[in-house]
Amino acid sequence: MGTRSLSSRSVAGQLVDRLVEIVGGEWVVRDPEGLEEYRHDATFMESAPLCAVRPGSTEEVAGVVAAAAAAGVPVVARGAGTSLVGGPVPLAAGVVVSLDRLTLLEVDAANTVATAGAGVITAALDEAAAAHGLMYPPDPASYGMSTIGGNVACNSGGMRCVKYGVTADYVIGMTVVLASGQVLRLGGKLRKRASGYRTMQLFIGSEGTLGIVTEVVVKLIPRPRHVATAMVGFRRLEDAGAAVARALAAGHFPAAIEILDRGSLELVADKLPPGFEPGLEAVLVVEQDGNDEESVQLDLMKMVEMLDGDDNRIAQSSLERERLWEARRSFGKVLMAMPKNFFAEDVAVPIAEIPEMIRRVQTLAARTGLRIVTVGHAGDGNLHPTILFEDAQRDLVSGAAAQIFRDALELGGSISAEHGLGALKRDYAELEHGALGMAVMKRIKDALDPAGILNPHKVFPEQAADDRFLESMPGWLPDPERRRRKAELGL
Amino acid sequence: MGTRSLSSRSVAGQLVDRLVEIVGGEWVVRDPEGLEEYRHDATFMESAPLCAVRPGSTEEVAGVVAAAAAAGVPVVARGAGTSLVGGPVPLAAGVVVSLDRLTLLEVDAANTVATAGAGVITAALDEAAAAHGLMYPPDPASYGMSTIGGNVACNSGGMRCVKYGVTADYVIGMTVVLASGQVLRLGGKLRKRASGYRTMQLFIGSEGTLGIVTEVVVKLIPRPRHVATAMVGFRRLEDAGAAVARALAAGHFPAAIEILDRGSLELVADKLPPGFEPGLEAVLVVEQDGNDEESVQLDLMKMVEMLDGDDNRIAQSSLERERLWEARRSFGKVLMAMPKNFFAEDVAVPIAEIPEMIRRVQTLAARTGLRIVTVGHAGDGNLHPTILFEDAQRDLVSGAAAQIFRDALELGGSISAEHGLGALKRDYAELEHGALGMAVMKRIKDALDPAGILNPHKVFPEQAADDRFLESMPGWLPDPERRRRKAELGL
Numbered sequence: 001m002g003t004r005s006l007s008s009r010s011v012a013g014q015l016v017d018r019l020v021e022i023v024g025g026e027w028v029v030r031d032p033e034g035l036e037e038y039r040h041d042a043t044f045m046e047s048a049p050l051c052a053v054r055p056g057s058t059e060e061v062a063g064v065v066a067a068a069a070a071a072g073v074p075v076v077a078r079g080a081g082t083s084l085v086g087g088p089v090p091l092a093a094g095v096v097v098s099l100d101r102l103t104l105l106e107v108d109a110a111n112t113v114a115t116a117g118a119g120v121i122t123a124a125l126d127e128a129a130a131a132h133g134l135m136y137p138p139d140p141a142s143y144g145m146s147t148i149g150g151n152v153a154c155n156s157g158g159m160r161c162v163k164y165g166v167t168a169d170y171v172i173g174m175t176v177v178l179a180s181g182q183v184l185r186l187g188g189k190l191r192k193r194a195s196g197y198r199t200m201q202l203f204i205g206s207e208g209t210l211g212i213v214t215e216v217v218v219k220l221i222p223r224p225r226h227v228a229t230a231m232v233g234f235r236r237l238e239d240a241g242a243a244v245a246r247a248l249a250a251g252h253f254p255a256a257i258e259i260l261d262r263g264s265l266e267l268v269a270d271k272l273p274p275g276f277e278p279g280l281e282a283v284l285v286v287e288q289d290g291n292d293e294e295s296v297q298l299d300l301m302k303m304v305e306m307l308d309g310d311d312n313r314i315a316q317s318s319l320e321r322e323r324l325w326e327a328r329r330s331f332g333k334v335l336m337a338m339p340k341n342f343f344a345e346d347v348a349v350p351i352a353e354i355p356e357m358i359r360r361v362q363t364l365a366a367r368t369g370l371r372i373v374t375v376g377h378a379g380d381g382n383l384h385p386t387i388l389f390e391d392a393q394r395d396l397v398s399g400a401a402a403q404i405f406r407d408a409l410e411l412g413g414s415i416s417a418e419h420g421l422g423a424l425k426r427d428y429a430e431l432e433h434g435a436l437g438m439a440v441m442k443r444i445k446d447a448l449d450p451a452g453i454l455n456p457h458k459v460f461p462e463q464a465a466d467d468r469f470l471e472s473m474p475g476w477l478p479d480p481e482r483r484r485r486k487a488e489l490g491l
Numbered sequence: 492m493g494t495r496s497l498s499s500r501s502v503a504g505q506l507v508d509r510l511v512e513i514v515g516g517e518w519v520v521r522d523p524e525g526l527e528e529y530r531h532d533a534t535f536m537e538s539a540p541l542c543a544v545r546p547g548s549t550e551e552v553a554g555v556v557a558a559a560a561a562a563g564v565p566v567v568a569r570g571a572g573t574s575l576v577g578g579p580v581p582l583a584a585g586v587v588v589s590l591d592r593l594t595l596l597e598v599d600a601a602n603t604v605a606t607a608g609a610g611v612i613t614a615a616l617d618e619a620a621a622a623h624g625l626m627y628p629p630d631p632a633s634y635g636m637s638t639i640g641g642n643v644a645c646n647s648g649g650m651r652c653v654k655y656g657v658t659a660d661y662v663i664g665m666t667v668v669l670a671s672g673q674v675l676r677l678g679g680k681l682r683k684r685a686s687g688y689r690t691m692q693l694f695i696g697s698e699g700t701l702g703i704v705t706e707v708v709v710k711l712i713p714r715p716r717h718v719a720t721a722m723v724g725f726r727r728l729e730d731a732g733a734a735v736a737r738a739l740a741a742g743h744f745p746a747a748i749e750i751l752d753r754g755s756l757e758l759v760a761d762k763l764p765p766g767f768e769p770g771l772e773a774v775l776v777v778e779q780d781g782n783d784e785e786s787v788q789l790d791l792m793k794m795v796e797m798l799d800g801d802d803n804r805i806a807q808s809s810l811e812r813e814r815l816w817e818a819r820r821s822f823g824k825v826l827m828a829m830p831k832n833f834f835a836e837d838v839a840v841p842i843a844e845i846p847e848m849i850r851r852v853q854t855l856a857a858r859t860g861l862r863i864v865t866v867g868h869a870g871d872g873n874l875h876p877t878i879l880f881e882d883a884q885r886d887l888v889s890g891a892a893a894q895i896f897r898d899a900l901e902l903g904g905s906i907s908a909e910h911g912l913g914a915l916k917r918d919y920a921e922l923e924h925g926a927l928g929m930a931v932m933k934r935i936k937d938a939l940d941p942a943g944i945l946n947p948h949k950v951f952p953e954q955a956a957d958d959r960f961l962e963s964m965p966g967w968l969p970d971p972e973r974r975r976r977k978a979e980l981g982l
Contacts, residue, residue: 110736110843133742155685166683168692169660184927188903189841191871192657194646194696195907195916196924196950197932201659201692205685222742245601251624251713251782291742295786350680352601380682412679416686425686433687436675440939441688447938448931459687 015071022063027054038096041083049090058214066181077208079150082142085422091457118149134220137164155205157418159256162379168204173217179449208455224289228300229321232309233280240282241355243307252303256287263373271327277311344386347408348417351381360407361385382417427461506562513554518545529587532574540581549705557672568699570641573633576913582948609640625711628655646696648909650747653870659695664708670940699946715780719791720812723800724771731773732846734798743794747778754864762818768802835877838899839908842872851898852876873908
């Protein structure tokens with residue numbers, strides 16, 4: 001990293017003075033109380049920034065980055081702070097650039113696109129689209145809190161992604177501030193382009209390490225007018241996994257297929273429909289959508305038939321739909337209400353490997369004595385094994401998480417399906433991407449941010465895997481309020 | 492470019508000897524007759540390579556690139572040679588690496604993915620998927636000839652892209668040979684990943700200038716079991732354009748919406764349905780797909796109603812479907828049979844700007860006396876204005892094409908929607924991407940191919956726009972066979 005030490009008080013002081021000039025004094029946060037929220041995200045990690053700024057425009061963001069770059073001080077972009085991997089935690093101190101004031105939101109219905117500032121809450125974007133009969137599909141569990149800027153930085157997923165794809169599939173235009181402070185405008189309102197490198201895609205999912213995205217243009221799609229929901233239970237986990245793969249291969253194209261394993265079903269047992277088969281190894285919640293009510297319901301019934309479960313419920317009303325979703329949706333809240341600590345992972349495997357992955361997690365639980373329950377987006381192989389543990393078991397968690405990563409990779413998967421690498425998983429990145437893969441990424445980083453100004457200590461490994469993972473574990477979610485927020489996110 | 496001159500006979504000779512060692516003598520082409528097909532693509536451009544090689548594996552491709560890099564000789568990857576922008580024409584001579592022998596093709600139905608060597612014909616990939624009830628959606632007009640490797644290099648589109656997206660939306664795994672000859676494996680059979688930079692996306696659409704993709708894993712989707720087709724005619728062009736935007740915004744999600752303007756309708760007048768309204772300014776061919784026959788037909792009827800055209804035909808049988816497509820599909824063949832030369836462009840504009848773009852093309856035609864007819868994929872704003880001209884008008888074509896580019900850019904569009912930049916459009920790239928956009932692309936190029944070994948003289952501008960465009964025009968498709976092939980491509 002070419003960043004300068006801040007031991008020199010005058011460098012820091014001069015930079016802050018300059019930032020006040022750029023964004024105005026009221027938008028520069030310096031006092032410890034005000035800085036509290038900029039120290040952490042939804043993980044246990046934390047680190048104090050030099051200051052936080054809340055620019056009101058792309059030009060102000062550019063000015064801030066240029067000033068910080070000139071001073072050799074790191075810059076960390078921040079959305080709503082809902083990251084589960086330490087993404088926006090300012091590990092190298094420096095300037096936190098909060099994008100919360102960039103809230104431009106315009107739907108262009110004639111072109112079926114929307115333009116949104118990085119600070120727009122993702123659910124608000126989808127609601128604005130809905131007012132025109134349109135939809136912004138990617139729906140991370142945090143989408144009522146997280147911002148489109150944060151979603152773009154992490155290439156967020158969600159439940160609807162099995163049918164509709166992830167954030168990267170929707171971004172067609174972008175304004176990004178480079179490490180130099182220059183403003184680069186990419187793409188526009190165009191849905192199809194084969195002109196030059198896909199630079200825009202490079203910034204998506206780069207977790208603020210290549211540039212700071214201040215505004216995006218996203219594609220919208222027609223909003224389906226009808227939705228139908230079913231719950232299908234399986235006595236054998238293998239049958240559930242095989243059923244998902246079989247149904248997708250047979251031509252069913254559901255809007256969601258969520259899975260809960262035995263452990264997670266135990267947690268939410270009282271939310272299951274009355275009389276639902278007890279002792280199941282897995283439950284799928286399946287949703288179908290479309291414009292014609294009858295055919296949506298028919299498609300769902302055919303899919304349920306093909307899934308061939310041991311207990312099926314098909315919702316006959318929107319009230320019944322909500323009830324079927326209750327078990328899946330209450331998972332996070334139930335966790336929160338428990339006296340135990342928990343740690344939620346985010347791995348993915350090819351869909352045919354889902355039963356094997358869940359089995360491995362169960363074996364790991366049996367071997368370590370840790371309680372590990374798994375929910376996930378089965379349709380794209382994205383599982384969230386969640387480790388529940390007592391204070392005394394803390395030392396086991398790091399090794400267990402590492403084993404989950406290794407198992408996912410062995411099965412052809414990834415250590416992060418929708419949360420990013422951040423600081424929490426960076427030391428495992430090379431296990432997934434290999435030395436050459438990391439070297440290519442590093443060359444790209446050096447080409448776009450030669451001084452290492454943007455979000456240092458993220459994405460790239462700094463130590464061999466295992467040596468440092470979760471070393472700050474003693475600071476584990478000490479604050480009940482932060483525990484509550486975390487429980488509502490990404491699970 | 493750091494490439495060495497080949498004036499030294501011994502460098503060239505030694506390299507060829509080394510290539511024979513790597514791929515075997517029978518797969519190295521050196522004689523002028525054998526090299527004929529490697530000199531050109533589907534444009535008028537041509538240039539003789541030092542030699543062509545046809546490696547049989549990724550490892551052989553890697554060996555070839557390493558040997559060429561060591562000798563400082565450029566390498567140009569080649570698929571089926573159907574490029575319409577000079578992409579695979581070896582302008583700096585060097586070694587053409589034909590990927591036609593990389594024909595591995597495996598459908599993994601349980602994971603709804605396929606693995607394909609770069610040399611697999613795209614239609615064959617889709618057929619292999621169809622055998623499992625699956626579909627590979629991107630369908631460039633050339634897909635019966637072009638290869639998946641070429642499609643990936645150019646991020647190809649097609650008619651189904653309005654609903655299903657382009658090539659880049661389907662690639663989830665990749666083997667790529669870097670400029671150093673190292674083999675990088677990216678992704679896998681996983682549908683969702685938020686781990687590290689989106690390096691894979693960078694290679695897609697980079698036209699062989701950042702690496703040579705030898706194998707890909709692509710997502711497949713359930714193949715819709717039913718298709719319904721309609722033709723809708725408009726007396727006023729504006730009504731057609733407005734209708735497309737209105738229907739998409741209102742929740743219709745067609746599998747294709749093709750447009751033919753007045754000029755193109757004149758060319759294919761005898762292919763229109765009997766008694767179809769004469770003197771129309773535009774015709775849309777609309778397709779709807781899905782699993783339930785009745786609801787697919789119903790959706791189409793509702794959409795046709797909303798399009799509110801002046802003459803509508805809805806196919807009642809697959810024979811009628813074929814007949815409705817005949818007008819659109821015969822366009823290329825009709826061009827071929829005409830005594831005139833033609834030049835087909837590939838621009839895109841935001842969908843609401845389609846009528847304005849077509850009007851501007853018509854104004855240009857009136858001003859220059861050139862006959863310009865337009866067909867296109869209206870659903871994503873992708874238009875192919877096609878200039879028909881006599882030998883005596885040749886000097887006008889270059890300026891007319893440049894004006895079409897400028898008009899598309901002025902309307903927020905792109906100079907290439909699905910063909911790439913290649914050599915033919917490189918000098919216009921900066922008009923679209925700006926100096927900073929080009930500089931960022933160049934930094935990426937330099938980071939991944941510092942010696943400029945891979946496909947030189949493509950993508951990046953070498954002269955100011957207009958100075959050189961189409962300068963080789965006198966060589967315009969002299970060969971009737973090549974004219975025939977071109978007519979079947981991309982129109």
